[in-house]
Amino acid sequence: xxxxxxxxxxxxxxxxxxxxxxxxxxxxxxxxxxxxxxxxxxxxxxxxxxxxxxxxxxxxxxxxxxxxxxxxxxxxxxxxxxxxxxxxxxxxxxxxxxxxxxxxxxxxxxxxxxxxxxxxxxxxxxxxxxxxxxxxxxxxxxxxxxxxxxxxxxxxxxxxxxxxxxxxxxxxxxxxxxxxxxxxxxxxxxxxxxxxxxxxxxxxxxxxxxxxxxxxxxxxxxxxxxxxxxxxxxxxxxxxxxxxxxxxxxxxxxxxxxxxxxxxxxxxxxxxxxxxxxxxxxxxxxxxxxxxxxxxxxxxxxxxxxxxxxxxxxxxxxxxxxxxxxxxxxxxxxxxxxxxxxxxxxxxxxxxxxxxxxxxxxxxxxxxxxxxxxxxxxxxxxxxxxxxxxxxxxxxxxxxxxxxxxxxxxxxxxxxxxxxxxxxxxxxxxxxxxxxxxxxxxxxxxxxxxxxxxxxxxxxxxxxxxxxxxxxxxxxxxxxxxxxxxxxxxxxxxxxxxxxxxxxxxxxxxxxxxxxxxxxxxxxxxxxxxxxxxxxxxxxxxxxxxxxxxxxxxxxxxxxxxxxxxxxxxxxxxxxxxxxxxxxxxxxxxxxxxxxxxxxxxxxxxxxxxxxxxxxxxxxxxxxxxxxxxxxxxxxxxxxxxxxxxxxxxxxxxxxxxxxxxxxxxxxxxxxxxxxxxxxxxxxxxxxxxxxxxxxxxxxxxxxxxxxxxxxxxxxxxxxxxxxxxxxxxxxxxxxxxxxxxxxxxxxxxxxxxxxxxxxxxxxxxxxxxxxxxxxxxxxxxxxxxxx
Amino acid sequence: xxxxxxxxxxxxxxxxxxxxxxxxxxxxxxxxxxxxxxxxxxxxxxxxxxxxxxxxxxxxxxxxxxxxxxxxxxxxxxxxxxxxxxxxxxxxxxxxxxxxxxxxxxxxxxxxxxxxxxxxxxxxxxxxxxxxxxxxxxx
Numbered sequence: 001x002x003x004x005x006x007x008x009x010x011x012x013x014x015x016x017x018x019x020x021x022x023x024x025x026x027x028x029x030x031x032x033x034x035x036x037x038x039x040x041x042x043x044x045x046x047x048x049x050x051x052x053x054x055x056x057x058x059x060x061x062x063x064x065x066x067x068x069x070x071x072x073x074x075x076x077x078x079x080x081x082x083x084x085x086x087x088x089x090x091x092x093x094x095x096x097x098x099x100x101x102x103x104x105x106x107x108x109x110x111x112x113x114x115x116x117x118x119x120x121x122x123x124x125x126x127x128x129x130x131x132x133x134x135x136x137x138x139x140x141x142x143x144x145x146x147x148x149x150x151x152x153x154x155x156x157x158x159x160x161x162x163x164x165x166x167x168x169x170x171x172x173x174x175x176x177x178x179x180x181x182x183x184x185x186x187x188x189x190x191x192x193x194x195x196x197x198x199x200x201x202x203x204x205x206x207x208x209x210x211x212x213x214x215x216x217x218x219x220x221x222x223x224x225x226x227x228x229x230x231x232x233x234x235x236x237x238x239x240x241x242x243x244x245x246x247x248x249x250x251x252x253x254x255x256x257x258x259x260x261x262x263x264x265x266x267x268x269x270x271x272x273x274x275x276x277x278x279x280x281x282x283x284x285x286x287x288x289x290x291x292x293x294x295x296x297x298x299x300x301x302x303x304x305x306x307x308x309x310x311x312x313x314x315x316x317x318x319x320x321x322x323x324x325x326x327x328x329x330x331x332x333x334x335x336x337x338x339x340x341x342x343x344x345x346x347x348x349x350x351x352x353x354x355x356x357x358x359x360x361x362x363x364x365x366x367x368x369x370x371x372x373x374x375x376x377x378x379x380x381x382x383x384x385x386x387x388x389x390x391x392x393x394x395x396x397x398x399x400x401x402x403x404x405x406x407x408x409x410x411x412x413x414x415x416x417x418x419x420x421x422x423x424x425x426x427x428x429x430x431x432x433x434x435x436x437x438x439x440x441x442x443x444x445x446x447x448x449x450x451x452x453x454x455x456x457x458x459x460x461x462x463x464x465x466x467x468x469x470x471x472x473x474x475x476x477x478x479x480x481x482x483x484x485x486x487x488x489x490x491x492x493x494x495x496x497x498x499x500x501x502x503x504x505x506x507x508x509x510x511x512x513x514x515x516x517x518x519x520x521x522x523x524x525x526x527x528x529x530x531x532x533x534x535x536x537x538x539x540x541x542x543x544x545x546x547x548x549x550x551x552x553x554x555x556x557x558x559x560x561x562x563x564x565x566x567x568x569x570x571x572x573x574x575x576x577x578x579x580x581x582x583x584x585x586x587x588x589x590x591x592x593x594x595x596x597x598x599x600x601x602x603x604x605x606x607x608x609x610x611x612x613x614x615x616x617x618x619x620x621x622x623x624x625x626x627x628x629x630x631x632x633x634x635x636x637x638x639x640x641x642x643x644x645x646x647x648x649x650x651x652x653x654x655x656x657x658x659x660x661x662x663x664x665x666x667x668x669x670x671x672x673x674x675x676x677x678x679x680x681x682x683x684x685x686x687x688x689x690x691x692x693x694x695x696x697x698x699x700x701x702x703x704x705x706x707x708x709x710x711x712x713x714x715x716x717x718x719x720x721x722x723x724x725x726x727x728x729x730x731x732x733x734x735x736x737x738x739x740x741x742x743x744x745x746x747x748x749x750x751x752x753x754x755x756x757x758x759x760x761x762x763x764x765x766x767x768x769x770x771x772x773x774x775x776x777x778x779x780x781x782x783x784x785x786x787x788x
Numbered sequence: 789x790x791x792x793x794x795x796x797x798x799x800x801x802x803x804x805x806x807x808x809x810x811x812x813x814x815x816x817x818x819x820x821x822x823x824x825x826x827x828x829x830x831x832x833x834x835x836x837x838x839x840x841x842x843x844x845x846x847x848x849x850x851x852x853x854x855x856x857x858x859x860x861x862x863x864x865x866x867x868x869x870x871x872x873x874x875x876x877x878x879x880x881x882x883x884x885x886x887x888x889x890x891x892x893x894x895x896x897x898x899x900x901x902x903x904x905x906x907x908x909x910x911x912x913x914x915x916x917x918x919x920x921x922x923x924x925x926x927x
Contacts, residue, residue: 322902329903337911340903344914352900377913762875766851773851783833 014070042076052076295380297364305360319353325362332366338375342366345379357385790887791855792816792871793919795895797907798864800824804910807871808923820869823849823857827867830859844892845885860888868892870922887922894918 017038039049052075297305306316312328313320320328322343329339346362347354354362361383369375792807794816807816826849846859854875860868868891870884898904898912 322900326902336903340901340911341913343901343903344897344912347900350897350900352902759875766874769851769856773848776848780833 010074011070014073017073018066018069039072039076042080044076044079048079049076052079295364295368295376296382297360301364301367302360305363306356308363309356309359316356319351319355320359322352322354325354325359329362329366332370334366334369338369339366341375342369345375346383348379348385355385361385790870790923791873792820792869793891793922794820794869794871795891795910796820796824796827796867796869798866800867803866803908804915804919806916806919806923816871819852819855819857819871823859823869824867826850826857827859827861827869831861831865845888847881847884858884858888860892862892862895866895868895890918890922 020038039052042049044052052072055071055075308328309316309320312324325343326339329342330336332339334342342362342365345365346358348358349355361379364383365375790808792805792813794802794806795804797803802817802820805817805820807813827846830846830849844860844862846861849857849859849869851857851874854873856872856874858870858872860870862868868888870887870891872884894912894915895910898910898915899906901912904910904912
């Protein structure tokens with residue numbers, strides 16, 4: 001039994017034509033005038049038309065079902081190409097031009113012909129899924145070489161042109177994204193009008209046809225006349241989403257490889273299947289084509305999925321074991337790799353079994369995949385299991401608890417149906433407002449109660465290339481913004497885990513500024529215990545990237561704490577750095593710590609000095625060591641420095657080290673405030689002679705080495721904390737590029753120094769590790785003796 | 789933080805190997821292969837209880853020139869090997885352990901997938917993502 005392979009264009013075209021002919025909207029073109037007109041417009045000899053109708057089985061059925069119609073159209077195309085009309089030729093003829101219908105009453109067809117012939121040249125053949133084979137039940141008839149040509153074609157019977165019914169299509173016009181929809185060439189208003197609708201409907205219909213084909217494929221063994229009749233009779237759309245799929249499962253196993261029909265089990269299901277599947281897939285397509293929620297499952301689909309679930313597991317609250325699910329989905333004949341991926345996406349709790357929701361999601365993904373839609377990298381929100389179900393099913397563990405659970409693509413499982421709609425809505429918002437790449441943004445909008453999930457989500461989101469909500473239409477802004485996030489996100493996540501969590505706690509569905517504020521408030525209080533509560537931090541500029549936002553906030557809060565009006569402080573720091581800083585920074589780097597502190601310190605210092613005079617040499621000299629990281633907006637430097645810091649740090653005895661030491665002793669939370677305070681104090685002697693810092697730096701460098709290991713962890717913590725809150729001086733980047741560049745230079749210098757230090761420390765570490773290893777080896781050697 | 793992460797099956801053939809695309813990936817493959825000997829040695833050495841997490845983690849197998857190799861074995865004798873660049877930050881033992889834990893978790897998830905046959909190379913995107921996350925951290 002052969003089947004009909006339609007290209008995307010063809011499917012769309014045929015579907016549109018079918019809609020056009022389906023004046024009664026009954027999904028079966030009962031030989032009304034339009035069909036006849038259409039066929040006549042094909043300008044084929046009448047006997048050819050007769051033959052076509054025979055072949056497609058319409059004569060047998062008495063009317064044109066969708067499948068028959070499509071076959072007929074294809075046969076018309078074949079005939080128009082001058083090829084012999086044969087059932088086999090339906091699929092064998094590749095690159096068949098679309099059937100052409102003469103201009104006449106059927107303006108629609110002509111227009112469509114023109115349209116699709118234009119698009120046909122663009123020839124978009126769908127990606128794997130659509131190239132499936134619709135096997136309308138009518139095909140069965142053809143094998144038997146159909147009934148004797150019963151005289152007059154049913155086609156001829158009804159020749160009453162009816163108003164186009166496309167506009168009255170029941171299905172809502174969805175914003176179908178159709179690559180084939182090129183503006184029609186014909187200026188006819190009616191055509192255009194029709195095009196609009198068809199743009200929506202036809203595409204869907206086309207795709208529906210395609211998808212219908214997908215499902216009919218499963219019923220390959222279709223045969224019986226019963227199936228055909230039954231199918232068309234039961235075509236009501238809502239109806240048998242279930243049955244259509246049912247057949248899929250029932251007969252696919254036996255029928256997959258057998259072209260021959262398996263009459264028994266297939267029949268009833270097949271019938272329903274074709275139509276229902278068309279309807280169902282139509283639903284799916286309609287949903288899929290929606291921009292806002294392409295993965296939503298309609299009620300019909302869900303009902304169908306539930307019924308399918310029941311066939312495997314009668315208890316709706318129970319699970320489908322993995323093996324059963326495997327068998328079930330293997331029937332869809334998708335590649336195992338894709339099925340594996342679908343499983344990964346849909347099994348939220350990673351328990352090797354599917355709950356009802358998981359099953360629906362998996363099924364939906366399978367359907368979508370069969371229709372040619374690529375699988376998302378992450379599970380779309382609409383497919384995530386509802387909280388209700390999660391609550392009901394005891395075994396669904398909150399993946400929250402385990403950070404290592406990042407394997408679950410759905411960290412938002414805790415999210416619930418109530419929040420889902422807002423998620424979906426918030427999602428586009430988030431993406432658009434993401435220019436700021438503040439780490440908190442995506443988390444906040446996600447509204448994930450679980451901090452861990454939020455963190456993981458951020459990380460996953462930043463690392464994922466796909467936008468889950470629009471798998472078909474990757475939104476560049478989102479991607480770009482998400483791409484911007486990764487570095488900062490990782491950095492922040494790594495360094496300010498505590499902060500992140502605390503801030504994420506306070507997340508609501510607020511917009512980005514608010515969330516940012518929250519995160520900042522989360523960090524700022526800690527950072528500025530000593531200082532007064534900072535005013536709301538100014539919004540970071542878009543040009544800022546990554547953690548600099550936090551740094552900026554911290555900087556400004558610190559600045560404000562020192563008594564400077566926060567907005568005005570922004571102006572100062574940028575102005576200050578240029579001249580003195582470069583000179584000062586050159587010698588810098590005693591330690592990361594110094595720099596780490598330098599950042600907050602420098603800002604504080606700057607702010608304090610700014611009122612006095614903006615560029616005061618001694619001031620800068622004083623905290624030159626601090627300014628090492630001033631305006632270190634380069635996040636890349638931060639992680640590097642962070643690593644360096646972790647390599648092992650030393651307490652400084654110098655003034656610069658003093659604050660650090662105190663910071664370290666206080667712990668992460670206290671570091672920043674104390675650092676700030678100390679640095680402020682340090683700067684309080686603003687006119688300290690320049691050489692001191694230099695000496696201190698040198699000293700601290702020396703000190704650093706011997707004290708490596710002792711303070712390693714502490715220092716790393718300190719550094720991490722401080723670095724995390726690196727204030728970037730030139731907050732107003734737009735205004736002060738020079739400052740930024742200067743700070744960049746400084747940071748680079750700092751980096752080189754740090755790198756040097758780091759290598760030295762690494763060397764020491766290596767030595768120690770080698771010793772340790774040798775000791776371990778000796779221990780291992782001695783161990784067997786202990787057992788003897 | 790890892791430069792190379794490998795999952796070795798019980799029969800000592802690799803189920804999954806991934807290294808940061810630096811110059812010579814083959815070197816890492818060789819390193820992992822040679823580390824298997826050390827793993828075997830450690831496994832046989834630990835004769836008593838085998839269910840302990842602590843003993844699942846084999847620790848530093850051996851350091852070489854500029855990288856260190858850590859090992860971890862599951863109860864089903866599936867081995868995880870992580871190669872870390874020494875010139876990188878010296879990762880603390882706990883960090884390595886957490887990396888192994890994450891690996892183990894995602895490996896379990898992969899195994900839970902009914903479409904995955906044990907013994908087949910791991911082709912899970914989720915697993916890849918996790919591994920990339922651990923390796924990308926090196927920057």
